[in-house]
Amino acid sequence: MMRGFLRLFPLEFKLALRNPDLLLFGLGFPVGIMVLIGLVSSPETTRLGFGGVGAVGIAATGLMGLPLTISDYRHRRVLTRFRASPADPAALLLAQGLTQLCVALISAALVWLSAALLFGVRVEGGVLRYILAFLVAAAPVYTLGCLVASLAPDMKTANAAASLLYFPMLLLAGTTVPTEIMPKGLRFLAEILPLGQGVRLLKSAVLGTPLVDDLPRILALLVFSILGYSVAATSFRWD
Amino acid sequence: MDTALRVRGLRKSYGALVAVDGVDLEVRRGETFGILGHNGAGKTSLIECSLGIRARDAGEVEILGMNPVTERKALFDLVGVQFQESGWPDAIRVGELCELGSALYSRPRDWRALCRELGLVGKEKIKAKELSGGEKQRLSILLALLPDPELLFLDELTTGLDPVARREVWSLLEGLTGKGVGIVLSSHYMDEAERLCDRVTVLKAGRIVALGSPAELAERNGVLNLEEAYLAIIGAKEVA
Numbered sequence: 001m002m003r004g005f006l007r008l009f010p011l012e013f014k015l016a017l018r019n020p021d022l023l024l025f026g027l028g029f030p031v032g033i034m035v036l037i038g039l040v041s042s043p044e045t046t047r048l049g050f051g052g053v054g055a056v057g058i059a060a061t062g063l064m065g066l067p068l069t070i071s072d073y074r075h076r077r078v079l080t081r082f083r084a085s086p087a088d089p090a091a092l093l094l095a096q097g098l099t100q101l102c103v104a105l106i107s108a109a110l111v112w113l114s115a116a117l118l119f120g121v122r123v124e125g126g127v128l129r130y131i132l133a134f135l136v137a138a139a140p141v142y143t144l145g146c147l148v149a150s151l152a153p154d155m156k157t158a159n160a161a162a163s164l165l166y167f168p169m170l171l172l173a174g175t176t177v178p179t180e181i182m183p184k185g186l187r188f189l190a191e192i193l194p195l196g197q198g199v200r201l202l203k204s205a206v207l208g209t210p211l212v213d214d215l216p217r218i219l220a221l222l223v224f225s226i227l228g229y230s231v232a233a234t235s236f237r238w239d
Numbered sequence: 240m241d242t243a244l245r246v247r248g249l250r251k252s253y254g255a256l257v258a259v260d261g262v263d264l265e266v267r268r269g270e271t272f273g274i275l276g277h278n279g280a281g282k283t284s285l286i287e288c289s290l291g292i293r294a295r296d297a298g299e300v301e302i303l304g305m306n307p308v309t310e311r312k313a314l315f316d317l318v319g320v321q322f323q324e325s326g327w328p329d330a331i332r333v334g335e336l337c338e339l340g341s342a343l344y345s346r347p348r349d350w351r352a353l354c355r356e357l358g359l360v361g362k363e364k365i366k367a368k369e370l371s372g373g374e375k376q377r378l379s380i381l382l383a384l385l386p387d388p389e390l391l392f393l394d395e396l397t398t399g400l401d402p403v404a405r406r407e408v409w410s411l412l413e414g415l416t417g418k419g420v421g422i423v424l425s426s427h428y429m430d431e432a433e434r435l436c437d438r439v440t441v442l443k444a445g446r447i448v449a450l451g452s453p454a455e456l457a458e459r460n461g462v463l464n465l466e467e468a469y470l471a472i473i474g475a476k477e478v479a
Contacts (some may be wrong), residue, residue, distance in 0.1 A: 007342035011335055018330050077326040083292045084320040085314040085343035085386075238292070 004087050008095035008236040016099045022065045027110060030056035033176055045178065050115040051203030052175045053128075055137055055195060057107025059175060062141035063148075063166040068166045069096055070149035071158035074239065083238045085132075090233065093149070097142060102131035108134055124208025133205040137198025140221050141169070143228030144194065150232040159171045174199040197221055241288050242301070243268045243390050243421045244289065249298035251281075251288050251382030251445075258284040260445035262298070266423055266438075270390075271416050273432040274425040274444035282355060282425035285442065286394055290320060303390060316345055319388035321379045322398060327367050333378060334363035340382045347385045357381050357411065380411065391415065393424040397431060409434060429466035439465070448472055 016022055030053055039047040070093070073079050080206050082092060112130075115121040123130050144165055152158035170176060172186060173195035179187050190196040204214055244266040251259040258281045266272040274282045287293035289300050291307035300307055305314045327336055337350035354360050357377045362370065370378060376396060377477045383391055393412075405428075412435055416422060427431050432439050433453045441449040441456075449456055449472045453465040460471040 003345075008339070011339050011342070013403055014335065015331060017326055048338055056366075075327065076328065078328055079320060080292050081309075081320075081322060081326040081382075082343065084322075085315045086345060087343040088312075 002091075002166065004091040005094050008091060009098055012095045012099040013102060016065070016103060018063070019069075022061070022103060026060040026065060026174060027107050029060065030107050031110050031114055034114050035118065038115065038121075043121075043137075044118065044199075046115070046119050047121050047177055048180065048203060048204060050111065050121045052173075052178060052199050053111050054108045054134065054202050055173070055175045055199050056170065057104040057111070058134070058138045058141050058198065059169050059173075059195060060107070061104040062138060062145040063169065064162050065103065066096060066097040066100045066142060066145035067148035067152065067158055067162050068155075071152050071155050071157075074152075074237070075155045077239070079238045089236055092238055093146065093233075095237075097146070100145075101142070104138060105134070121206075123206050125205040125211075126208075128228055129208075129211065130202070130205040133198075133201040136218050136221055137195065137201050139225040140228065141198065142196035143225045143232065146232035147228055150236040169195040172196070174203075185194050191222070193218070194221065194224060240296045241268050242266070243270070243303060244272075244423060245299075245301040246285075247299045249285065249288055249300065250296045251284050251293070257445050259288060259295075262442075262447055264440065264447070265380060266421070268419060269416075269419050269421050270437040271412070271422040271424070273436035273437050273439035274423070275427065275429070275432055275439050275444060277427065277473070280442040281445040282442055284445075286392055286423070286425060290318075290392060292320075316386050317389045319383035319386055319391045321383040321391070321393045321427070325367075325375065325379065325440055329368070332363065333359065333365055333367050333370070336367050336378070337363075337381065337385075340385045344386045344410055346387070348387045350381065350385065353384055363439075368404075372400055373407060376400060376404070376408055377411070379419055380408070384415075390423070391423040393422060395425055395427070397426070397428065405431065429464070429469050433465040441469060443473050 034050065034053045037053065038046045041049060082089060094120060148158055148161045152161055172189050173193045174190050175195065179190045179196070182190065198221065201214055201217060242265055244264065246262055246264040249259050251261045263287060274285060276282050284293065288295040289302070289307070289310065291300070299340060303312055307314055312366055331339070341347040341350055354363070357380060359374065359377055359381065362374065367378060397408050400408065409431065424435070436453060438450070438452050439456065440447050451459065456468040456472070457464055460468040462468050462471060
């Protein structure tokens with residue numbers, strides 16, 4: 001399986017970079033939002049905003065890029081071709097997941113670069129803390145993406161499910177609109193969305209609050225991810 | 240063990256539509272075997288259910304002595320499959336598709352050498368979907384040949400090709416059978432089946448209605464060629 005994965009990954013990555021939607025929503029959109037927030041907000045809001053915008057790439061790749069690519073492969077019967085070969089579907093999912101994660105990391109790096117260079121935002125918790133928070137925040141989102149990828153019987157269902165997950169998380173999880181300015185009811189919604197918890201992790205990395213305070217959150221997100229991945233892996237449909 | 244494919248009591252229906260209705264079939268190693276029938280006669284369902292890439296309702300299948308579902312990984316290192324629909328990621332280039340195909344097998348053949356054999360040199364950078372019909376079919380044969388198969392499944396390989404391209408594909412396949420590769424193909428062209436196949440079966444509404452060599456079927460029906468035999472077998476009315 002590893003050999004197949006190692007040969008698939010560079011190809012999947014090359015194909016992903018050819019996908020204009022992914023480049024626009026995964027890379028261009030988050031950087032644009034960051035610049036916009038920086039231009040219209042106070043330095044403090046910009047700093048908090050940066051914590052959230054880093055997660056826009058996670059949502060775009062995990063909830064759109066990942067499930068829609070796999071569903072497209074199912075629709076085009078690329079998966080059927082895989083089935084009539086010795087290949088392991090896990091190798092494909094892994095190669096596609098890592099591809100999307102690379103795009104999300106590039107997106108976060110660009111957002112960081114623009115926030116730092118244009119608005120002087122600093123990550124108080126340090127680079128490693130930010131990357132850790134980023135990966136833990138990505139895990140449950142990618143889990144949801146994998147569930148859609150594994151279960152959606154056709155493109156229409158995949159599109160609907162991806163949109164139902166993507167837009168609430170984009171608007172309500174604190175990625176674009178800061179939860180700090182939301183009314184109580186909406187803030188509760190942000191709390192229960194997996195990405196809402198991820199955004200909290202990113203923000204505490206930016207602010208440099210003690211890591212210990214985040215441990216329950218990290219644990220909950222990882223447990224959710226492991227359970228979700230097991231369901232996605234065992235219920236994977238080829239056609 | 241000289242059976243390439245053994246099918247027993249295969250059944251498949253889609254709702255009320257019965258696509259394959261209790262098919263028994265045996266294909267010998269090294270022979271070229273044709274599955275003939277109208278569109279909708281159940282050819283594709285028979286092939287796909289046999290390969291295990293479509294769930295079957297009942298029946299047993301053995302390919303090269305293996306169960307295609309439980310022994311999938313070992314089997315498909317020895318069996319090449321060409322699909323009626325292309326099954327390619329969008330915007331992929333020919334060379335990339337060959338690399339993608341190679342990544343699926345444990346000991347793939349050198350795809351560049353296959354490109355030379357199949358006349359696809361110089362097409363590596365072109366998008367697969369922009370190839371001509373004949374080139375696309377040669378590419379799908381290339382992909383099916385990557386595992387260096389003992390047995391090849393071809394589903395309506397020449398449908399939609401012009402006469403020249405069809406004959407190119409035929410000589411290609413004859414070259415393969417010369418090397419001992421067994422072929423199971425579906426077709427609705429009788430001239431093709433007559434030229435390529437050692438034996439054929441005719442499917443009608445998911446059932447086998449005839450089985451034998453093209454010459455045997457012609458003789459049995461008192462006609463000169465497979466096309467006339469086929470028309471007699473499926474009971475088509477003579478068009479004046």
